Amino acid sequence: xxxxxxxxxxxxxxxxxxxxxxxxxxxxxxxxxxxxxxxxxxxxxxxxxxxxxxxxxxxxxxxxxxxxxxxxxxxxxxxxxxxxxxxxxxxxxxxxxxxxxxxxxxxxxxxxxxxxxxxxxxxxxxxxxxxxxxxxxxxxxxxxxxxxxxxxxxxxxxxxxxxxxxxxxxxxxxxxxxxxxxxx
Numbered sequence: 129x130x131x132x133x134x135x136x137x138x139x140x141x142x143x144x145x146x147x148x149x150x151x152x153x154x155x156x157x158x159x160x161x162x163x164x165x166x167x168x169x170x171x172x173x174x175x176x177x178x179x180x181x182x183x184x185x186x187x188x189x190x191x192x193x194x195x196x197x198x199x200x201x202x203x204x205x206x207x208x209x210x211x212x213x214x215x216x217x218x219x220x221x222x223x224x225x226x227x228x229x230x231x232x233x234x235x236x237x238x239x240x241x242x243x244x245x246x247x248x249x250x251x252x253x254x255x256x257x258x259x260x261x262x263x264x265x266x267x268x269x270x271x272x273x274x275x276x277x278x279x280x281x282x283x284x285x286x287x288x289x290x291x292x293x294x295x296x297x298x299x300x301x302x303x304x305x306x307x308x309x310x311x312x
Contacts, residue, residue: 150250151195151224159193162222165253166191179210190214194223201229204245208237211245218244225249 144150144161153161156174163170163182168191170182182191192207203221211219221230226247237243284292 145254147224147251147254150254153195155195158195162193162250162253163191165256166220166222166248178213179207180214184220187218189216190219192219192221194221197224198227199223199225199230199247200227201233204230204233204237207245208233208241208243211243212241217242218246220246220248222248222250222253224251 144153150158150161159174159181160170166182167185168182169185169188171180179192180190181193183189184191190207190211192203192210194203199221203223207219207221211217226249230247234245234247237245
């Protein structure tokens with residue numbers, strides 16, 4: 129949009145677009161980036177949040193953010209409690225990678241309690257957000273072609289539009305009038 133109004137060059141600075149750039153974010157910046165990348169909302173408290181850092185869009189399912197690798201079984205176990213406390217059946221844990229124990233615990237929780245804990249890798253979030261306007265991707269998306277305008281013969285005339293509007297008002301007025309008593 130900026131390019132269309134005459135901005136010569138626009139440079140986005142500081143938006144992480146690689147896993148390396150995301151890794152060096154400060155903890156709350158990382159948490160904010162993850163919740164935003166998932167189109168969620170932030171939890172009301174930054175610390176002492178009882179294991180929930182944000183909530184998914186629409187369904188308000190819990191999101192927990194871990195800025196580390198090889199997340200293990202204990203994190204899944206703790207998040208299970210947070211999801212139950214929130215009264216939800218599904219939640220998301222976002223981290224750089226997950227260990228075998230995390231995947232096993234997710235399967236156990238699904239089988240035992242029916243809770244769906246989704247493990248989301250940061251790399252997956254990055255790959256899904258390739259359409260972000262960044263210097264590496266480009267600022268302008270290709271323009272979608274506009275549909276063809278109908279031919280002049282297919283368009284109603286002014287008189288036809290006025291008659292149509294008049295008929296619509298007549299029908300509405302007739303629907304509002306009560307039927308006379310005994311007309312059945």
